[in-house]
Every structure is written in C-alpha cells, then in structure tokens.
Amino acid sequence: MPEFAHDEDVVLSSRARIARNIAGMPFVHVASEDQRREVIARLLPPLTGTTSAEPTIWTDLETAPKQRRRMLFEQHLISRQLADAKGPRGVAVAEDEAMSVMINEEDHVRMHAIAPGLQPGLCFERIRDFDVAIEPLVGWAFHERWGYQSACPTNTGTGIRFSAMLHLPALRMTRELEKVRQAAKDLHLAVRGYYGEGSESSGNFYQVSNQITLGCSEEELLDRFVNTIVPGIINYERSARQMLLRRDRIAIEDRIGRDLAVLRAARLLKVDEAMRRLSSVRLGCCLDIVKVIPLQQINNLFHEIQTGHLQTAADSHLSPIQSQEARAVLVRRRLGEG
C-alpha cells in the first residue's frame, strides 16, 4: 500500500475556524445596514493592510458578480450563507487561498484556515497568529466568565471549531456509516456534507467538527480532536477498506476500473456523477488499484469540476449542457484518455 502523509488516504483536509465579534457593536443578525458597513470599515485596514500577518485580497460580496461568489463558495473560502446573503458583507483571502476571513456572516468575523490531510493544529496556529496580530487593532467582545462572545451559543467560549473532511467510501459501501454518525453524535460532533451545513454527502465526503467550544481550552479541544476522535474514524474506514479487499477484491477492482474508464470516456458529465466516480477513483489511488494518477490531482478535481470553476475557466456563462461538456473535457485532460 502507498504511504500518505497526514493520513491523506482518509482525510482530505482539515480546517480551524475562530468566530469573533467587535466589542460594542451589535451582532450581525440585529445590526442595521449602516452598522454592518461600519463593521467592514473597521476591519478592512487590518485585513488588507501590508502590516497584517495575512489575508490581503478583499472581495466585497455585496457587489461581486454571482460567479465570483460561487467560485469562493466552491473553494470552501466562504459559506453558502455568506454567498447568498444580501447587504454589506465580504471576505479577505490569503494569497495561497488557504485562509479566509468572512465579514458579517453569522458573526462579525469568522477566520478559517485549511490544510491538506489531518493538520488542524497547523490551521489553528495560522489563524491564532492572525487573531493575535489584529486583536489589539479591533478589540473583540469578551466576557470574563464566558469567553469570546458569539452570535451562536455553541461558538461562545474559545469560539474555535476544528473540522476534518473525511473520505469514507468503504464505510459507505459496507453500510457502517450510520454507526459512525451515531458515535459522532455521542461525542458531540457535527457531521456535515461536502459543502457544510445542510449539504449532501457528495463524493462520500463527511465533514466532522467539534460542536462545543465552551468549558475547554483550545489545546484540549485540539488534542482530543487530533489524537482521539478523528483517528478513531480513520481506523474504522481503513479496516472497512481492508475488509472489502480481502472479501471482494475483484468486485472493488471492477467498480473502480469502471468509474475511471467512464470518467475518461464521457463526453458529458454532471457534477454529481463526477463527484461519485472521482470518489471511487480516489479510493482506487489509496488502495493502489489506480497507480498512475497522483492523489493531489484527484483532490484538486473535486474543486475544479464545480460549475463556478468551469465558468471561470471558460470566462463565460455556460448552459447546463455546456457545463457537462466542459467538465468532461477537463476530467479527461486531468485523468488521461485511458
């Protein structure tokens, strides 16, 4: 079996997120439009200034075209909620596109960082450094007993959330996913789909995150998440993969081989089908059944095949059929003609 750094065979990516609100300003959901404009005005200098520790590229989402908002959402840099909202709001993105700061989403500020594989600690350090750098310039709402204030009670306290995007195709095949969901619930974890809250588990991806941020230090939360919770699920998925190989290798090879062949041959590809078949090919890479395609290339495709990305690449609006054609061309280019 090939070796994967940071458990990338099961963990697509990790994220850490901090929710913060400006002291003395009302929460977003009760703020007037002017107050929300003031939130932006007060945050813009530290977010885009050259002295700041990071995020620099500002997008005003009130005026940004729909396609730009869609792109940012597909890259997991903004939430669907922020993309679709109205009024004063925006996002600052770091140059490597692995960190973003959303303004006027549920809280005044939500900072995210993302990293490949299981590295939420790395993400945490990145946003903490940024938080430490800008806190003196802004001043966060903080309560001595309850910690950082948040518009959402589950974020009050440290205001931090860790999450891991897990690829669980074998647990899906062996129909053991419900057990994982139940165990996650018992551990007070949230399980969401590829595009967060309310989204389907497209491509057999499941985003697992801690729900409670009150009453524990950030370090305790991180330690439990990285060393206990996620490894438990990783091992469960790995066992399921090995069991499938032992019990039914030819059926697995058949399935993965067909999915790769169809991706290479299709002239029209819908996004759901592409996600599903790419998920299968990703499993093939991890099991050494698909040998020539680097895992990173497949990971990138999960973004690249999204409609907003295709439209941006084509630099024009695409009809549904044109999107399917463009997606098939892209996938064939990335995976080879077969």
Next chain:
Amino acid sequence: MPEFAHDEDVVLSSRARIARNIAGMPFVHVASEDQRREVIARLLPPLTGTTSAEPTIWTDLETAPKQRRRMLFEQHLISRQLADAKGPRGVAVAEDEAMSVMINEEDHVRMHAIAPGLQPGLCFERIRDFDVAIEPLVGWAFHERWGYQSACPTNTGTGIRFSAMLHLPALRMTRELEKVRQAAKDLHLAVRGYYGEGSESSGNFYQVSNQITLGCSEEELLDRFVNTIVPGIINYERSARQMLLRRDRIAIEDRIGRDLAVLRAARLLKVDEAMRRLSSVRLGCCLDIVKVIPLQQINNLFHEIQTGHLQTAADSHLSPIQSQEARAVLVRRRLGEG
C-alpha cells in the same frame, strides 16, 4: 459513413427454415418413443452420409451433456425447446456451422440455414438444395391441396419461414419500436427476441419472420420479405439513427463511448449487461463513432459471451462469478484494453 454489405448495419443475420414430416409416420407430439427412434433411424443415413448434399456432424441430444446442448442453442443451431426436451431427438450440423437439421422438434425435420446480413435467398437455396437431395431418400408427407404437412398449422403449405435478426437500437432509443411491432403485426409478421419465441429483446435484437406459409409460393414469400418488408424496417432504423446524430450527436457519442470504456475496463460482466453495452458499441461501429473494431468481431461476441460458450472455452463448469470474470477477460481481449 462506412459501407456495409447486405445491410449489415441493421441486419445481423438472415435465416430460412423448412419444416418437413416423414410420410406415414405420426407427428412428433403424438409419436411413441419407439416411433421417434425410428424417425431418427430413417433420417440418419441421408443426414450424415458422405453422398448427402450437406449436414454431416450428428449430435444425439438425448445423450449429449447439458453444456453441449447449451452451446448449440447459443449458436442458434437448435431451439430452446429441442435443447430442453426429453427423449429421442438430435441435430445434424454442417461443417461451417451455418446450417442445421433438427430431428423431432415440433416436426420430424426442421432444416435451417443462416447467413450474415440480409440474405434469406442464399439460406433458402442452401436448404432447398438439401431438401431436393434427401426427399427421394425419405419421402415427405405432402397433400395435393394443402402442400407439405406440418404439426403446426402456420407451417403447413410451403413449410418455409424466412427470418431476419434486426439490430434496432435507434428505434429503441427514440421509443418508436412499438410502431414497428404494430406494423409487423399488420403485415402478419412475428417479432421475437434474440433467442426466438418467448425470449427478451436482448441487445436490441429483434427477429422478424413471416408467419403464413400457406397460399403463396416460396418465391413470392421471399420476394416480399427481402424487397418490401425488411427494407421498410431497415430504412426506419436508419432514419432514426441519422435523426439521433443530427439532434443529439454528443449524447450519442457519450453513451457509446461510455459503453465501450466499461466493456474494456470491467473485471466482472453479466451477460445482460454485456449484450446491452455491445449493442451500443455495434451501433457505434455502424455510425463510424467506434472506428477500430471490425463489426464482425462484435457480431461474434454476441455468441462468445454466452455462458455455454465460456464454459466450453474454459473446458469446465463455471460458477456465476467465474462466468462473469471469464466474460470480462474475453471481452477485454476482443475489444482491447482501451
């Protein structure tokens, strides 16, 4: 578009069949076992003798192993009815396996010849020549007014039936097949599946044959079949193919490309799925979408992928999974790895 001899783009093969009974012997369904043995005894010399015009290789189906019977059935050399029956019965097959004479099926004698494309006249000549050669040696039951006697009223008269195995994937896709069925009914034609009476239309193949043999000469029947009836259906299918290409070329290319890719990649293949996807690839050949695979190779595969053929090639009984594996290996070998 590539050119196909004998309308092979739509007509897989043609057949002609004559039903005959020995004068003075009871029909099969009322004959005793001894009488059926006598039928065989009287026919064996002309069927296997060196002086005879054709069929030579005799298989006693009462004693032949199941696998041998299955092979003969899959090659369309015997009917399912004869394969599965009990008691004295058999078949004589010509060396090129394109002509067979069944003994003690519904009639004492049923002679078939088969040829690629639309050539029922060629088939007719072959069996007529054989019939003429053996009639003096046997003596057929013949009625001056009604013609040749048959156990089945629809075969009384000339006792001849012409049939064509038509490949109608485009009419299936455009959902116009019901119209063809209705038109065929109005013309007193029988429409059957790939394996004759009662069989499903596997692989979009439909066997069309005349039902009435009384009151017309063989020449009249043949002329109508070859010059009017079958060409009508052929043109209908060709129009549907051109219409699909004009209206939806990319969707057709997508579908055919996927089917070929899956056939080349699969590690396990069930016979129904193989028939369905090969049907699609055959259409691809005829439309010049699939370029490198000769049509003949695909035509042969429709036989070769049948379980009896696979077992004969493997020289052993195969479990269902082993059959699926062997079928996938064979198909990949014939169609290339992709």
